[in-house]
Amino acid sequence: MADFVMPSLGADMSAGTLAAWLKQPGETVKRGEIIAVVHTDKADVEVEVFTSGIVERMLVEPGTEVPVGTPLAVIREEDAAPAPAAPAPAPAPAPAPPAPAAAPAPSAPAAPVVPVEHHLLISPSARQLAHELGIEAEGVQGTGPGGRIQRRDVEAAAAAREAPPQAAPPAPPAVVTPPAAAAPPAAAPPAAPLSPAAAPPAAPLSPAAERNAAMRRAIAASMSRSKREIPHFYLGQTIDMSRSLAWLGQENLRRPVTERVLHGVLMVKAVALALREVPELNAVWAGDELVRRDDINVGVAISLRGGGLVAPAIHHTDELTLEELMHAFRDLVSRARAGSLRSSEMSEPTITVTSIGERGVESIFGVIFPPQVAIVGFGTLVERPWISEGQILPCPVVNASLSADHRVTDGHRASQFLAAVDRLLQEPEEL
Amino acid sequence: MTQEEITQSVLQALTDVAPEADLATFRTDLNLRDQLDIDSMDSLNFLIAVHELLHVDIPEADWARLFTIDELVEYLGGRIAA
Numbered sequence: 001m002a003d004f005v006m007p008s009l010g011a012d013m014s015a016g017t018l019a020a021w022l023k024q025p026g027e028t029v030k031r032g033e034i035i036a037v038v039h040t041d042k043a044d045v046e047v048e049v050f051t052s053g054i055v056e057r058m059l060v061e062p063g064t065e066v067p068v069g070t071p072l073a074v075i076r077e078e079d080a081a082p083a084p085a086a087p088a089p090a091p092a093p094a095p096a097p098p099a100p101a102a103a104p105a106p107s108a109p110a111a112p113v114v115p116v117e118h119h120l121l122i123s124p125s126a127r128q129l130a131h132e133l134g135i136e137a138e139g140v141q142g143t144g145p146g147g148r149i150q151r152r153d154v155e156a157a158a159a160a161r162e163a164p165p166q167a168a169p170p171a172p173p174a175v176v177t178p179p180a181a182a183a184p185p186a187a188a189p190p191a192a193p194l195s196p197a198a199a200p201p202a203a204p205l206s207p208a209a210e211r212n213a214a215m216r217r218a219i220a221a222s223m224s225r226s227k228r229e230i231p232h233f234y235l236g237q238t239i240d241m242s243r244s245l246a247w248l249g250q251e252n253l254r255r256p257v258t259e260r261v262l263h264g265v266l267m268v269k270a271v272a273l274a275l276r277e278v279p280e281l282n283a284v285w286a287g288d289e290l291v292r293r294d295d296i297n298v299g300v301a302i303s304l305r306g307g308g309l310v311a312p313a314i315h316h317t318d319e320l321t322l323e324e325l326m327h328a329f330r331d332l333v334s335r336a337r338a339g340s341l342r343s344s345e346m347s348e349p350t351i352t353v354t355s356i357g358e359r360g361v362e363s364i365f366g367v368i369f370p371p372q373v374a375i376v377g378f379g380t381l382v383e384r385p386w387i388s389e390g391q392i393l394p395c396p397v398v399n400a401s402l403s404a405d406h407r408v409t410d411g412h413r414a415s416q417f418l419a420a421v422d423r424l425l426q427e428p429e430e431l
Numbered sequence: 432m433t434q435e436e437i438t439q440s441v442l443q444a445l446t447d448v449a450p451e452a453d454l455a456t457f458r459t460d461l462n463l464r465d466q467l468d469i470d471s472m473d474s475l476n477f478l479i480a481v482h483e484l485l486h487v488d489i490p491e492a493d494w495a496r497l498f499t500i501d502e503l504v505e506y507l508g509g510r511i512a513a
Contacts, residue, residue, distance in 0.1 A: 252491055257482045262471050305451055333472045358470050
């Protein structure tokens with residue numbers, strides 16, 4: 001028997017909420033298959049199982065928050081004998097305490113299993129929103145690919161539900177109470193006494209505002225930890241992009257629009273190959289020692305609509321062709337914004353690439369995502385005078401910056417790494 | 432295909448890529464990228480959506496010179512008529 005536990009989906013995650021089961025007891029699961037959706041402060045994440053077998057029983061019901069490491073389900077591994085009858089379902093566990101739990105809860109009580117929704121095509125964030133708004137997801141018309149229900153569909157259903165059956169007459173002006181801040185001074189009510197008891201209750205946040213607030217809290221915790229614990233140092237290099245852009249322009253001319261490659265993908269691939277050349281940077285600082293990683297998993301910072309960002313990993317980035325990398329990147333952006341990232345994508349990359357140059361920012365001084373070793377920032381592409389073979393020519397250039405963990409590496413290795421990124425971007429046909 | 436039909440197709444493509452876009456306040460004569468805060472991936476997805484709706488493949492070099500929906504509709508009108 002194997003426990004399927006609440007995974008850690010980020011260095012600062014101490015607990016997560018089980019949003020939904022996508023499998024039922026008795027169903028077969030294969031290693032890598034998605035079994036559940038977990039809601040974290042930053043995203044809804046589809047969680048894969050790492051044991052092949054049969055789902056024996058669920059231990060936690062959807063909507064329950066539990067510490068990382070808490071057993072969520074029991075899986076009978078392939079070739080294992082069936083377990084004796086499961087104990088009678090117990091009441092749902094109490095919500096987890098906010099304090100981080102390093103050790104899994106050893107005796108999480110079994111919980112009644114609720115019906116699963118795996119026959120319904122719905123994104124995790126839409127499912128969560130439907131739950132928050134009290135909308136029956138089964139009754140929502142999906143407009144996504146294959147009829148998949150998306151957030152906007154749930155919002156439309158909620159709006160339709162709340163719309164009055166007929167237009168209500170406008171309220172007479174005399175009854176309208178304007179917000180205090182908007183009222184003219186003469187009409188303002190007398191100042192209320194400054195006592196807590198007299199303070200009006202805080203208005204509840206909308207689900208979207210609450211999600212944004214949770215996202216900011218998660219980012220605040222992660223970035224504060226980074227600046228508190230990681231001794232950053234910074235390097236920058238201006239890179240001639242003329243060869244890469246000319247090569248990519250020709251490549252994209254030969255491709256249909258659906259197969260085009262973005263120049264950002266060249267940068268991600270160059271970072272992955274540079275990491276292969278300078279493996280000292282493919283490591284993390286854990287406790288008080290350096291831990292090297294074999295696989296090269298580059299994280300990509302993705303901004304989310306409505307604010308916030310996530311940085312999921314593209315696994316084995318160095319081994320992917322540009323076409324495969326473009327496909328993976330596009331898929332990742334799409335799923336990150338739809339709220340359907342997978343747990344393995346949230347597992348620790350060693351380095352993240354970010355680019356916010358599309359609004360003209362030339363230099364980025366990034367903050368490392370703990371416990372990674374570095375973040376590489378690419379600024380906007382700009383045309384600058386450039387000296388080449390004794391001539392001053394206009395040249396498209398980009399500023400590449402590296403923020404790195406001085407516990408793991410030093411300026412010498414880091415400069416080798418940036419030089420490798422530069423050289424690789426001069427040889428785009430080799431990427 | 433009339434200019435109005437092209438405009439409707441383009442706005443449909445835009446809605447697919449940026450579903451949160453409020454078309455009631457969106458200006459077709461102002462910079463598209465600035466108004467909707469779209470990035471390079473959104474831009475590519477928009478071009479793909481336009482291609483799927485209107486069967487016009489816009490080269491990168493042309494796209495770089497198109498800033499507003501009005502400019503895009505005029506460009507597409509020329510390509511569709513050609």
